[in-house]
Amino acid sequence: MGFVERYGAAFGRSKALLLRMSGLLAAESEAEGAWIADTTGRRWLDFGSFGVHLVGHRHPRRTAAARDQLGRMGLSGKILGNAEATRCAEALIGVAPPGLDQVAFANSGAEAVEMAMKMAALSTGRAEFAALRSSYHGKTAGALHLSDTYAVRSPLPLAAKAHFLEPGDLVQARRVLSGGTVAAVFAEPVRGEGGVLPVDPGYLAALREICRETGTLFALDEIQTGLGRCGRMWRSADDCPPDLLLAGKVLGGGLVPVAAVVYSGARIGGAALDPVVLASSFAGGALAGRVGAEVVDLVRQEEFLAEVRRLGTSARERLDELLGGDPRIREVRGEGLMIGLDTASPGVAGQIVLEAAKHGVLVSFCLSAPHVLRVYPPAVIGQDDLDRGLDTIAAAVAAVPEMDRTPNTPVPANI
Incomplete structure (x- = not known):
């Protein structure tokens, strides 16, 4: 039994299906800085991790x-x-x-x-x-x-x-x-x-x-x-x-x-x-x-905080440059290295996640707003790797058919 099958047996078939669709067929094995590697040596830039790794992996x-x-x-x-x-x-x-x-x-x-x-x-x-x-x-x-x-x-x-x-x-x-x-x-x-x-x-x-x-x-x-x-x-x-x-x-x-x-x-x-x-x-x-x-x-060091601000500004400006005017993207927003990519629909966002993973960048969508992607790079990332990751995300956007516009999930009424 392969890893994905074992994973599905332990945690549920739907999770195994997502791994297979993303081409993530081996288990994550080690990580350092902005990078995660699997047991085959394949590497990904980690722009996700639910916001945990601001100081990177294994600082x-x-x-x-x-x-x-x-x-x-x-x-x-x-x-x-x-x-x-x-x-x-x-x-x-x-x-x-x-x-x-x-x-x-x-x-x-x-x-x-x-x-x-x-x-x-x-x-x-x-x-x-x-x-x-x-x-x-x-x-x-x-x-x-x-x-x-x-x-x-x-x-x-x-x-x-x-x-x-x-x-x-x-x-x-x-x-x-x-x-x-x-x-x-x-x-x-x-x-x-x-x-x-x-x-x-x-x-x-x-x-x-x-x-x-x-x-x-x-x-x-x-x-x-x-x-x-x-x-x-x-x-x-x-x-x-x-x-x-x-x-x-x-x-x-x-x-x-x-x-x-x-x-x-x-x-x-x-x-x-x-x-x-x-x-x-x-x-x-x-x-x-x-x-x-x-x-x-x-x-708490000002040098660290200044680098977060610099990288965040650089990332948002590059995403605006790469994706400005694209009908699949409604807005790039955020502060520091907490960046949201507001897409046309949850379907578009999901396809971007899959395409980016296939090409070496890990991002995720917001749990309560699945049409928005979270782009949360670590503060220890180098400028070249940051640009590489953002270029990969832009290429993933370009690979998504424009007609996939499943309506956004509505915000529920006040209770």
């Missing part, structure tokens, strides 16, 4: 730190305090806005969202939540409440009530929050899975003030946008300080799963200390803490 210093830490201790024993987790928490507090002075670790972004939801509910005594239209905050049962396209379609019995706010509509926001029933508003500064849709900073600032007036906690989900992805440490947290700041993805350095909630101890109070609802067997371990601290030390 030398971070990988060396992980090896060293594994020789000492991996997970925490959970009784004694852990020095590496403490160092990571201190690093996050050091780059967070003033007033965010405590940290709770999680194993994934969705878990961090759930922790923040529990903190908000416990500290306010309220049971409802609000998030932005076209939002995505994870697939665990609680986080699904805050992801509008999933909340509508999910067969799960979602108990907590969620309101979805239209970015820019402050009248709606005030109406929803004035009742005093919403524990927290969760906002993505750039709605990644919703189609790489930036939110106006002025709206976020005004929304934060409405939260203050109504006793509602304000949570910024910077799991995709933070830690340098948009060319700043945080896309919005420095200009619009939240009560709860969520970080993840980049924090693990492409080596370990780790996420965090950085929060205001004064605003949250003792709710964050309840071990019954917030303790974790794995979160806050030594290995994750060591890697996370090393990553923060890297991405």
